[in-house]
Structure formats: structure tokens, C-alpha cells
Amino acid sequence: MPRLTSADVARESGVSRTTVSYVLNGKRDVAIPERTRQRVQEVAARLGYTPSAAARTLRSGRSDLVLCVVPDWTIGPVIDTLLDHLTTELADRGLSVLVHQDRGPRPLAELWRAVTPCVVLGLAPFAEQDLLAMQQAGIQVVGSTLDDDPQPRTFSVPQVEIGRLQVEHLAARGHRSIAYAAPSDDRLAPFASRRLAGATQECERLGLAPPVVRAVDLDTGSAAAAVRDWRAGPAPVTAVAAYNDEVALAVLSGLRAEELATPQDVAVIGVDDIPAARLAAPALTTVWQAVDAQASYLAAAVIAALDESADPPVRPSDVMHVVARDST
């Protein structure tokens, strides 16, 4: 069963491959009678013709693949949803998303050189060297930054803002002695340090002592130990801002183990609003992110990188806010 080529479509519709190509690619600036256009299109559809991506890529030097580089850390529900939306929105433009976990020994360059994607989309910052190499090779890059850095082709989710919002919320509830529950996984450090910095800034702004930081594993014992530390000393902590909902759930569990009441003794706030958050006892207050808006922005950024005339992406506003529940 040989592959169906544009030559088949050409023969069947009685035109040349040139014409088939023009019609199927919608080249409106070439004058081709409407009748011919329709015939070619009809034949292509009837035969079930799909152009070979490989040949196209070889010819143009650019595939219709969007290489999405996902960082090493565990894909959480947020990245899940992001990729989901992104895949759907870009599929509408005929672009396929190739997800690559940036881990293991395989260098990134090897992948993009081999695949020649039209766009490389980084969900975490690229190494300077990778960035340069891609740009030199003429590949469009849409990068990410964890800071508030509104550069043109960059996706920015200011992590500092997350920590700030958490402390703002806790302080508004009257807490003055606040702790920070950091993740124990080192790979999350770039996120954790920024979120913590935001929390610290907000404490300072409000005239509070900086948050007491403890790393918390995702188990009760680790969290209970942190809780004991936090409660010891002259100014016992009364509120905990956690790195994310899972860490927050661990803290809730640790508080329970130490027989402290939430939120009466110690309040807790997470980040992400995973399903388990609202089902926790007590229901977890958390920072919600507008993932679909962010995905749409990313999709638009990719499309804009490809097509000068496309609408420049509008940075989504109000992408995060606190969902207040019973744990604060």
C-alpha cells in the first residue's frame, strides 16, 4: 500500500502537482479558476490525501511541530491543564504539540535539531546557550520566566506574586506570625525561592517578621516536626503559607497529628486549587491560577511568533486570586 501523494491527486483531477499544491495550500494570489480549485479539493478529500509532513519539513526547513519543553519536576495538574488547552488550541491551527520532558542525558539541541520544530516553547527558562543556538538556527522561541518580566515573546507567571497574595490574605485575617512550608524537592527551588521572596516582601511591607521557613515532605511525620518547630519559641506561628496544595495538605495533616486546630490555632493556605483542596478537612484556602487564560496566551504567543500578521497576544490580567475556604 504505497503512500498517497500529491501526484495521485494531480493525476486524478487532471492538473499538475503545482496546481494541487497551490490549491491545497490556499495560495489565493495565484489565479486559479474556482472550478479547478473545487475539483482538486474534492478529489483530495475523496482520496483522503494528507501531505507528508516529512517532505514539507524537508522542503521548507520547518515542521508544523511545536516542541514544548516541560521542566524536570513533576507535572502537576496545572501543567496538565495547560498542555491540554495548548494542544487543542494549536491543533486548530494545524500545529501539533510535541511534549518533551527536559530530563535525562539527551541534550535539548539534539532534539530540536532533529525535529526542526517551527516553535520551541519553554515552560521553564532556557539555558542562555540553548536559547542562542535556537535563535541562530532561525527557530522561533517562546520562553518562560518566573519573574514579572513582560518581554515580548515570554510567558511570565510572577511567582513572587503568589507568595505575596498568600501573606496578604493571612495578614488580613489578623495573623502576625507567619511560617513558610517549602517543598523538599530541590528541583522546585526556582519556584519556591521566588514564592518565598514574595511572602517575605509582603511581611516586610506589613511590618511583620519574615516567615519562618521549614522544608516539608509529603508525609505527616515531616509536617508534624515542622509544626513543632513553628510552635516553639516566644512567638508561636499562627499561620502557614505552603508552597502548594500538596504541601499544605501535609501541613494540615501535621497539625492534626500535633492536635492543633485549623484555623483556630494555625491557619493554612496552599497554591493550585487541586481537587483535593476543597475536599480536605478543613477545606483548604488556596491561590487559584487562571490556567486556561494562560494557555490561551501561550497559544497566541506561539501563533504570533509564526505569523507576523497574527494578533499580538494580550497578556491575561488577573490570572491569580485567593480562594478563601475554611483553613484560614
Next chain:
Amino acid sequence: MPRLTSADVARESGVSRTTVSYVLNGKRDVAIPERTRQRVQEVAARLGYTPSAAARTLRSGRSDLVLCVVPDWTIGPVIDTLLDHLTTELADRGLSVLVHQDRGPRPLAELWRAVTPCVVLGLAPFAEQDLLAMQQAGIQVVGSTLDDDPQPRTFSVPQVEIGRLQVEHLAARGHRSIAYAAPSDDRLAPFASRRLAGATQECERLGLAPPVVRAVDLDTGSAAAAVRDWRAGPAPVTAVAAYNDEVALAVLSGLRAEELATPQDVAVIGVDDIPAARLAAPALTTVWQAVDAQASYLAAAVIAALDESADPPVRPSDVMHVVARDST
């Protein structure tokens, strides 16, 4: 900055492109002096040459992309981990994983015809028609089944077994009136119906009444309503097998709302062992799956599909068991 081609490597090492190709592809059956081999390899490395995937694909009619078709439903942590392992293991063989969410209007055929992957890997069953078309086009297919159906190139996670294990565990704890908490998302029906069937079978085997089924949304209200139903009537339910951990957390939350004690009044068991499971109050008993073993099996199946001489994959045994915690 023009692309580096095999011609550049050839020129630089003073041989023909033929020789470059032979050396770089490790064709051992062609007699090429070791000296030449080394020189070519050294030059290729120095220049940072990466063969064009597009040209290769065009030439061979087959890319080194593995198209992994993920079903429509939300990617949970299990699929996450699976994809993660899979990507890593296949990357070692020079294969790149292209994840495609099988949703939206874009027909699957369009994607694989365009991409010409070497293998299509389905994490949910394919439509008969798609399967046939791929086979006709000479594409290797590794499929999935939710049943216990040990066909050669098929990944099988018998969902029935999951439900069976849940009921077995609950019955061993002395429960005789068991309920099933089904998901409300219709897309999960193929999984849910099989898990339920397994639960029902095990009830029957043990001489218990079939489980009372209620759909439960991921919120407390919905779960509380289900709980009220389950507790009404002459034989109040004393144990709930939930579709997965999230549904189980909802049930725990509903029980709390109805002021019932877990496990004294009603026991609960989930599936997946998500991080939130062990942090719940009480810690959730659940069915754990050996996702990494399953991923390795899948990777081996893909490699075997590509290479007759590769080791045939060994079906992992003991891929699931109950993790007993405080909720039962």
C-alpha cells in the same frame, strides 16, 4: 546560518556522504577501516552534526517519533508518571514521544498520516477503523485494553481487577453492605463500568448483595447526598469503594458533613495512591498501581514492535495491590 548536512561532515573528513552515512548509522556489515570510522565520528561530533529527521523520514517512510495517543479524559497522576517513564526509556533508543490528546475534531488519521510515526501507542482502545488504517499503512501499533486480554502487542490493565481488590479488602475487614462511588464524568465510563463490574463480581463470589452505585461529584454536597442515600434503608452501607482517590476524598468529606465516623461508621477505599491520599483525615486506603513497571512494559513493547530481534516484553506481574491505611 545554513543547516549542517552530512555533506559538510563528508567534506571535512575527506570521504563521501555514503561513507558518512554508513559510519554514523553503525552499518557494521560494510567494511570500513576503523581509522576512517573514527575520523568521521570525530568530525561529526566536533561539528555538532545532527541528521535531519525530516530527510530521514522522507527517505525511509518512517520517523523516529512514537505517537502516544492519550484519551480524552483528564490526565491524572498515573498517566503523568507513565508518560514520564516512557519518554525517558524511549529516548534512550533515540525515539521521541509525541503526546497527542485524542480530543477535539482533528481526526487521528490526519495526525499519523502527516507525522508518519514509527509506532502509534494507544493508552485507550482504538476505533477498529483507525486500527485497520494504521496497519494497512504499515505503522506498528501498540494498543491498550481495559480488560484482561493478553494479546501480543497490547497493554492490558484489567480494570475489573481493581474493583475486585477493593471489595476483597473491604470484605476482609468484615463489611457486608458495600457501595460504589462512581465518577460523574461520562468520559470515564469505560473504566468505571469495568471497575464496578469487578466489585460486583467479588460481592457475588462472597455472597454479598451487589454494590449500591451512586455517582459522586468532586464536592462535599454531592458526596453527602450519596452518603444519605447509602445510609437510608434497612441495610445501611458500611463501606464504600470509590472510583479513584479523588472521588474517595469527596466521600470522606461527605461522611464528615453527615457526621459519620470513618472507618467506624463507614469505611472508604480509593484507587491511585495520589499524594493527598495519605495526607487525608483519616489517611486513605487505596489501590496502588506499579506504574513504572507498566511503563517499562510499554517501552519494551514499543521497542519490540520496531525490532524483531529485541527481547519480547515481559508482562509485569503483581502490578497492583491494596495499601491499607486508616480509612478502612
Next chain:
DNA sequence: CTGAAAGCGCTTACAG
């Protein structure tokens, strides 16, 4: 308005 031809980068059968 339409077609013949070149060329993208690779591999491999074939000829030396």
C-alpha cells in the same frame, strides 16, 4: 492560467 524542473538532506542499490 498551468506545468517542467530543481532542490531540501538523507540512504542505499549499484558500479567501480
Next chain:
DNA sequence: CTGAAAGCGCTTACAG
């Protein structure tokens, strides 16, 4: 042992 040449399927500058 090594190279010249063909051809994978496409697009596009060019010639009619």
C-alpha cells in the same frame, strides 16, 4: 573499500 546517482514527497521560481 568507496563514490556517483537516484529517489523519498513536497513547494516554488521560472518559463511558457
